[in-house]
Amino acid sequence: MPSKSTAPITIDAIYAAPGYLFRRMQQIAVSIFMEECKPFDLTPVQYAALIAIHTHPGIDATRLSAVIAFDRSTLGSVIERLQAKDYIERKPAPEDKRIKLLYLTKSGAAILREIIPAVERAQARMLEPLKPTERKALMGLMAQLVDLNNEASRVPLRAEDALEHLGKVG
Amino acid sequence: MPSKSTAPITIDAIYAAPGYLFRRMQQIAVSIFMEECKPFDLTPVQYAALIAIHTHPGIDATRLSAVIAFDRSTLGSVIERLQAKDYIERKPAPEDKRIKLLYLTKSGAAILREIIPAVERAQARMLEPLKPTERKALMGLMAQLVDLNNEASRVPLRAEDALEHLGKVG
DNA sequence: TGTTGATTGACAGTATACTGACAGTCTAGG
DNA sequence: CCTAGACTGTCAGTATACTGTCAATCAACA
Numbered sequence: 001m002p003s004k005s006t007a008p009i010t011i012d013a014i015y016a017a018p019g020y021l022f023r024r025m026q027q028i029a030v031s032i033f034m035e036e037c038k039p040f041d042l043t044p045v046q047y048a049a050l051i052a053i054h055t056h057p058g059i060d061a062t063r064l065s066a067v068i069a070f071d072r073s074t075l076g077s078v079i080e081r082l083q084a085k086d087y088i089e090r091k092p093a094p095e096d097k098r099i100k101l102l103y104l105t106k107s108g109a110a111i112l113r114e115i116i117p118a119v120e121r122a123q124a125r126m127l128e129p130l131k132p133t134e135r136k137a138l139m140g141l142m143a144q145l146v147d148l149n150n151e152a153s154r155v156p157l158r159a160e161d162a163l164e165h166l167g168k169v170g
Numbered sequence: 171m172p173s174k175s176t177a178p179i180t181i182d183a184i185y186a187a188p189g190y191l192f193r194r195m196q197q198i199a200v201s202i203f204m205e206e207c208k209p210f211d212l213t214p215v216q217y218a219a220l221i222a223i224h225t226h227p228g229i230d231a232t233r234l235s236a237v238i239a240f241d242r243s244t245l246g247s248v249i250e251r252l253q254a255k256d257y258i259e260r261k262p263a264p265e266d267k268r269i270k271l272l273y274l275t276k277s278g279a280a281i282l283r284e285i286i287p288a289v290e291r292a293q294a295r296m297l298e299p300l301k302p303t304e305r306k307a308l309m310g311l312m313a314q315l316v317d318l319n320n321e322a323s324r325v326p327l328r329a330e331d332a333l334e335h336l337g338k339v340g
Numbered sequence: 341t342g343t344t345g346a347t348t349g350a351c352a353g354t355a356t357a358c359t360g361a362c363a364g365t366c367t368a369g370g
Numbered sequence: 371c372c373t374a375g376a377c378t379g380t381c382a383g384t385a386t387a388c389t390g391t392c393a394a395t396c397a398a399c400a
Contacts (some may be wrong), residue, residue, distance in 0.1 A: 009282060011225040011237060018296045019199045019214055021312040024239055024323075026196035027387080028316065029189045030356095031323040034388090044193065045356065048184055055181040062378065067181060069194055074357050076380060081355080098365050098378040112179060126188045129318030130311065138311040141304055142191040146198065148299030153194075153201040197357080200386095204358090215386065232348060244387050246350065251385080268348040268395050 029126050036122035040115045041085075045070065047119060049078055050104065050112050053088055058101045060093070069153075087111060199296050206292035210285045211255075215240065217289060219248055220274065220282050223258055228271045230263070239323075257281060 014020050033044045042050075048068040053059060056067065061079060065072045079102070082088045087108035093099035104112070127135040184190045203214045212220070218238040223229060226237065231249060235242045249272070252258045257278035263269035274282070297305040 009221060009224055009286065011222050014218055014221055014238070016309070016313065017293050018309065018312075019203055019293055020218065021309065021316055022192070022196045022199045022296075023214065024316045025312060025319075026192045027239070028319045028323045029192045030387085032319075033189055035322075043355065044189055048190065051179060051184055052181050054179055060378080068184070069197070070356085071358060072379075073359080073381085074355090077355075096366070096378085100379075116179065123187050123189055125322075126192070126319070127315070130315060134311055134314075137307065138315070139186070139188065139191065141300065141308040141311070142188075142195060143186065144304075145297070145300055145308070146191055146194045149195075149198045149202075149296070152205075152295075153198040200357085213385065230348080240386085241388060242349075243351085243389080244385090247385075266348085266396070270349075 032125050033119070033122045036118045036125070037115060040111060040118065042111070042115060045078055046082055047115065049075075049082060050087060050108055053102050053104050054109065054112055057103050060099045060101055064102060082108070202295050203289070203292045206288045206295070207285060210281060210288065212281070212285060215248055216252055217285065219245075219252060220257060220278055223272050223274050224279065224282055227273050230269045230271055234272060252278070 030044055033047075037047070045068075049064065052064055052067045056063075059067070061075050062072055065075045079088065079090070083090065085107075086105055089103050089105055090100040091103065093101050127138070130138065200214055203217075207217070215238075219234065222234055222237045226233075229237070231245050232242055235245045249258065249260070253260065255277075256275055259273050259275055260270040261273065263271050297308070300308065
């Protein structure tokens with residue numbers, strides 16, 4: 001390859017591009033998750049939120065958004081839906097009127113216990129086509145890449161910083 | 171690890187899960203793409219659609235959705251936006267009144283030429299934190315995984331089947 | 341030929357995602 | 371004390387994504 005020649009404008013270039021592969025794999029991952037977890041009517045994001053609230057009871061929305069890495073704006077509706085399903089409840093923080101603390105309800109804790117096997121099946125299925133060695137390699141590289149690219153996608157707080165504020169809880 | 175013990179319900183399990191890593195990496199990829207391509211006001215999906223139409227002029231919406239792997243339903247609004255920006259045009263197919271054929275306009279072809287360098291910068295940035303060997307390994311595994319998992323996410327047609335119908339064009 | 345079944349594009353409904361803006365609240369500095 | 375700046379949750383607006391449905395159209399078979 002002599003110099004930076006103009007790349008041919010072709011759909012094949014797309015298929016090998018990182019951005020395409022990441023988008024496509026995300027689609028596939030969501031599809032598999034929804035299929036395995038259909039009986040529970042929980043999306044991947046809702047599941048992540050429940051886990052995070054379970055791990056850090058009394059977390060607030062902003063810190064939750066940092067912990068599971070998504071936008072504060074989006075979180076509002078996710079929380080609403082989980083609340084409508086009676087899986088979580090919100091209590092105003094006594095010492096700060098801005099903050100609403102999030103807790104799992106009994107139903108929330110129960111569904112979490114029940115859904116875990118389905119989630120694990122889903123996670124396994126995503127990597128099933130690869131050989132065990134390859135799975136390990138891929139997950140290692142992905143973890144590394146996500147970690148090193150963390151700043152690239154705007155999240156209000158890094159997860160660790162967010163958790164400092166919780167201190168004794170969890 | 172003795173038997174298949176109940177996994178601890180913890181947020182840390184999420185961070186290592188394939189589903190989380192794929193979702194997070196997709197977020198990061200979109201964010202980087204939007205940053206590099208900000209002057210052009212094109213989303214990753216719109217870019218993919220333009221490339222596909224450029225490669226296969228006169229493609230119809232259903233086949234386009236197969237080629238860039240996303241839902242027919244979503245495609246409608248994407249096409250509308252591209253049409254509003256005057257990057258593509260739709261012509262009714264003479265031999266089949268249901269079908270509307272898609273073509274790039276002059277502006278569409280022009281913006282495609284101009285945006286390519288920015289897109290390539292974005293794609294490079296996504297993998298930048300990794301060493302060259304690791305990049306190659308990751309892309310190889312991702313390509314393999316996406317290919318082998320293709321059936322998992324419902325797409326109306328496989329890309330190759332879709333293209334058979336186009337025959338002479340492209 | 342005439343009807344069944346498939347295909348196409350469109351739409352409604354739901355759920356992420358992100359930007360930017362906002363009012364209410366809190367905190368620190370003067 | 372009091373005001374400037376930061377923080378919290380919320381909302382409006384845009385863009386993917388997916389399910390399911392529908393009317394118009396086409397193709398194939400009885």
